[in-house]
Amino acid sequence: MRKATLLAGLVAGFSTFAFNAAQAVEIEYWQYVFETRVKAMDQLIAEFQKANPDITVKQVTFPYADYQTRVIAANMAGNGPDVLQLFYGWLDKFAAGGLLQPLPTDAFPHDKIESEFFPIVSAMKRGDDYYGLPTAVRSLALFYNKKLFTEAGLDPNNPPKTLDEYVAAAEKIAKHDASGNLTVAGSTLDMGGQDHQWWREVLIRQFGGTPYTDNDTKVAYDSEAGIKALKFYTSLQLEKKIGAAGFMDEGQAAFRGGKAGMTIDGTFRLGAFGSIKDFEWGVTELPANNEGVRSNYASYFANGISAKTTGEELEASKKFLAYLTSPEAMAIWLKTVGELPARRAAALTEANLKDPIYGPFLKGLEYAHTTLFLDEAAQRQNAIDMANRVLLEGQSVEDSIKQAAEAEQEIIDAAKP
Amino acid sequence: MATIEQQGAAAGRPGGSFGDRLSMRTKRLLWVWGFLALPILFYTVIRFYPTAQAFWLSFTNWDLLRPAKFIGIANYAKLFKDPQFWKVFKNTFTYLIVGTPISLVVAFTIAFYLDRVRFMHGFIRALYFLPYLTTAAAMAWVWRWFYQPPPIGVINDVFGMIGIPQQPFIRSVDQALYSIMVTAIWAGLGFQIIIFMAGLRAIPTTFYEAARIDGLGEWAILRKITLPLLKPTTVFLVVFSSIGFLRIFDQVYNMTTNDPGGPLGSTKPLVLMIYQTAFNSYAMGYAAAQTVVLFTILLIVSLLQLWILREKK
Structure with a gap:
């Protein structure tokens, strides 16, 4: 009798374990340490997980001075992030090194990107593909x-x-x-x-x-x-x-x-x-x-998906990136970090344009150039x-x-x- | 020794097998090499292997991202044609050739007189030693603010009060290197003073007494007794300080973070150039070639100094 209970318990235990493993996908998000950015990201992750209970996002941060080296070294070692933040100016290096994959067009159609974001996101385009999208831009x-x-x-x-x-x-x-x-x-x-x-x-x-x-x-x-x-x-x-x-x-x-x-x-x-x-x-x-x-x-840090991410993680990463570039995320980012939304509709609201501080920066975005360093x-x-x-x-x-x-x-x- | 004997006893217990057949001498050798193997292994893995790897990398175009490709001596050819490298080379040797003698003369003079001071001797010595304990970065930032132009630079404020014209210091292509060198000398002074004083104390006082009885003046005593007997200390400090100046980085980097090694590269030492090539431009192969050059310079300078200052028998 006792044995049977034990066995039942074990079976139950294993099955819940297996069930959880099948359900929860964990993806890793990397960015550099900057207090308000980390705080904003914590908030975004919490919101995202509330809407997607089957996905867990783990935020990993490094000091800015080490960040690029860490990303590159982790890529060589094969244990890098799934979604990562990168300066637009690093794209050539990262894309040439095979660190990033082109954004899947089913989740991020080009015509949508081009009509909804500020034109400076074209700095993330190489050939026919976009390799990342920003949450926020700076001018x-x-x-x-x-x-x-x-x-x-x-x-x-x-x-x-x-x-x-x-x-x-x-x-x-x-x-x-x-x-x-x-x-x-x-x-x-x-x-x-x-x-x-x-x-x-x-x-x-x-x-x-x-x-x-x-x-x-x-x-x-x-x-x-x-x-x-x-x-x-x-x-x-x-x-x-x-x-x-x-x-x-x-x-x-x-x-x-x-x-x-x-x-x-x-x-x-x-x-x-x-x-x-x-x-x-x-x-x-x-x-x-x-x-x-x-x-x-104008310049920005974009978010891209690692070339090594596939399968379930890729699906989860696509969802997470879509959330990071949503108007809702941009509003949170503006409030916490003070950087301007990368989508025209989210940025050029009447309240933002009238704002004595954000207003001048936003007007600058309309005629800004982005040097492809x-x-x-x-x-x-x-x-x-x-x-x-x-x-x-x-x-x-x-x-x-x-x-x-x-x-x-x-x-x-x-x-x- | 005790350990070895104990081990012998332990191995000699019934059931001990392998150890019995070895002689005492062999066992001792095994133990010695057993202990020595650890640091040797450690050094091989974290020092010698990367050094050898750097030599190999210097012949490749590795950029961290793509696999390294052998490109022969292209990196070295590029290096010797690079005017920036020669400027940096000149800077590095200026740090060495001007910095080392000045720091040694100053340190010796202070140690020589401090040795005779009895009043608050320990306290004064501690004051001289204090900068050596301070983090180079923190010190560099304090000096960076000292050197500022008016209205915030302390040194220029004092100059203004006593009627000396304002100096640009680290904002000048001519003064910046020497301004930074002063801070590096000051930072290393405490250590050199302590070593010099230890050397001075090690000279038997009987020599001095004999010299005085024979009627030698202070200058002659310094020249004939103190300096020659201080030679081992001096050799050590010359080599130590030279290597320090050849590897100077912290002071320069922290005092010029807005324009590292500037203005116009006038303060940039070789190590900073290597750092920038490797971790700003990610040209690892090119940076490796620069480290090989630095390694060669360090080796030659050290060997040369040991040879010049060798004990003549």
Whole structure:
């Protein structure tokens, strides 16, 4: 009798075990550590699991500096994630290395993607396939310190709209001590921050050129427009003295410290600036040129599905990715992380557009460009060096542009998959 | 020894078999090699194997993602044609050739005089040693802020007060390398002082007494007795400090994170270039070629120093 009970218990135990195993699919999601992003993802996973009780999502995070290496190393070892976050600029490397699979068109039809998302998602397309979709996107805007505006006799509710107004406002705000040292910057100059994007995708276009051609594989800024754009940028320090590279170490530090009237930065800085208590700040669109031409640089982290994911996990991953790119997920992401929804309908709501902070960033998205970097770190470094040669070594703008264009073309050619 | 004898006794118990047939000498050898095998195995797996692997990788185009393909000496050819490499090469040797002598002279001078100080000797010594205990990253960041231009840089503030023109320090292509070198020297000073003082203490005082009785001046004592007898210490520190400067990374990286090794690569040492090639551009083969070059330089410099400073018999 006792034996029979035991046996029955065992059978029951095994069968529930087997039943559970058949039902629960566990997939792994990878992203880098950034407090609000991890928190938002926890919330998204909880919501997703509520709607799909048969799927469990495990979030795994790594420090940003290690993230790419971890993904690549895990892929070699064969135990990588099912769904992973990646910067759009890494796609060439990841796709060439066979890390990602094309998004299945049954769950993610192209016409839907192209009509519902902002056009910048095309940076995730290679050949006929999309390799990932973002939850949120980021763009640039001009942050300004209302207190310094008022002190300089400027209207804090009427920030500069054109490049000329921007320079004029910065000249009024900038302060120097008796020996000519900058004590308050009109605007920050920090090529290592977002200025290289501003120069590349905004200023060059506003001076009538294009930074690259052939899907960003041919450098095209060794031109009249490129020279004018760099002259404008370097003259801000050398002639107009409204700022200085390295002032207070970093542009964002100078702005945070209340020592800079304006700075160009992205949505991702909203969190850090949100804790500023000493002064009020505002956000406005990047200044237009005199003809009214505007441009912006947008970027994003997309989510893709690993090439190694198949079967049940693939079905679960498709569902999870579909949820991550749904309007509902985007609303949660905006609230928690402060990044803009990647779908037009979710982003361009009346409430968002009227929002004094999100509004300018969203308007920027409409005319934003996304550079298809092949080696982001090296291309950024090249822009930093280009400006430094003019600012520190007194090289002529023309020579510096020429040297930068040649060097960048080499970087691009070497990195081409 | 006790262990070995005990083991012999244990093996000699009834039922002990294999051990009985070996001589004491063989058993001892087996034990010695048994213990030695562990670190050797450990080193083989985590040091020698990766080193050999790096040599092999330097002849491939491995990028982490695709299988490595043998490309002969293409990486080395590229390296020797790369103007960036020669700049970095020059920087690395500037750190070495300027940094090592300065740090040793300063450390010796301080140790020489500190050795004679009795008042709060331990406290002063601790103060000198403290930077050595501090994390390089934390220290580099503090110095980075010291070096800032006005209005926040402390050093420039002091310059302003006493009427010296403001200096750009780490924002200048000419001053940045030396600004960073100063922090590296300062960081390593404590260790060198302690070693020098230990060396000084090891010189028998009778030598000094005899010299004084013979009427030798302080300078002569330093030249004829202290420095020659301090030679083993000096050799050790020269090699140690040279390797340190050839491998400099933390200070440079942390003081220039916005533009690593900048401005314009003027502070970039070889190790930072290797790091960037490997983990920013993922050109593992090319990075491996650079590490092989660094390895060769380290080997040559160390052997050269040992040979120059060798004991002449």
